Amino acid sequence: MELLSNFPLWAALFSILFAQVIKIPLAYMASKKWDFTLVTSTGGMPSSHSAAVTSVSVAIGLEHGFDSSFFAICMVFGVIVLFDATGVRRHAGYHATVLNQLVVDFNKFVTEAKSWQKKEETEKREELKELLGHQPIEVFFGCVVGLIIAMLGHYYIVV
Secondary structure (H helix, E strand, O other): OHHHHOHHHHHHHHHHHHHHHHHHHHHHHHHOOOOHHHHHOOOOOOOHHHHHHHHHHHHHHHHHOOOOHHHHHHHHHHHHHHHHHHOHHHHHHHHHHHHHHHHHHHHHHHHHHHHHOOOOOOOOOOOOOOOOOOOHHHHHHHHHHHHHHHHHHHHHHHO
């Protein structure tokens, strides 16, 4: 089955898995708390998006040549993903932080206003996810993870 021998695919998937799993001990070293939800979360160190696009690009380059059209396609889409991880998604996280604070302030005002009228109601709400994007250093180390995994995989598994 050709899918099982698709090295670029497996390198990218392994890079994602490795980057997501390594977030747990790295976060523990910083906070002294185990947080296993990081395996499925966005954001954090290292960037699994960066690891995946770097890994698949390097694997394609190693298999088809760094002068191939396949590598060019991977690089263009990879750069877009890296830009998105540090730009758009990161700023969406900033917006979520501000919106969450606005909702807290508004709910506090509403609660105080209701007490003026002697009414009590509690309202539950779900906060917006604030950790969406990456700091540039997280993207950099995601790229390093992807590069190392693709290189090691190519030289120890493929060759």
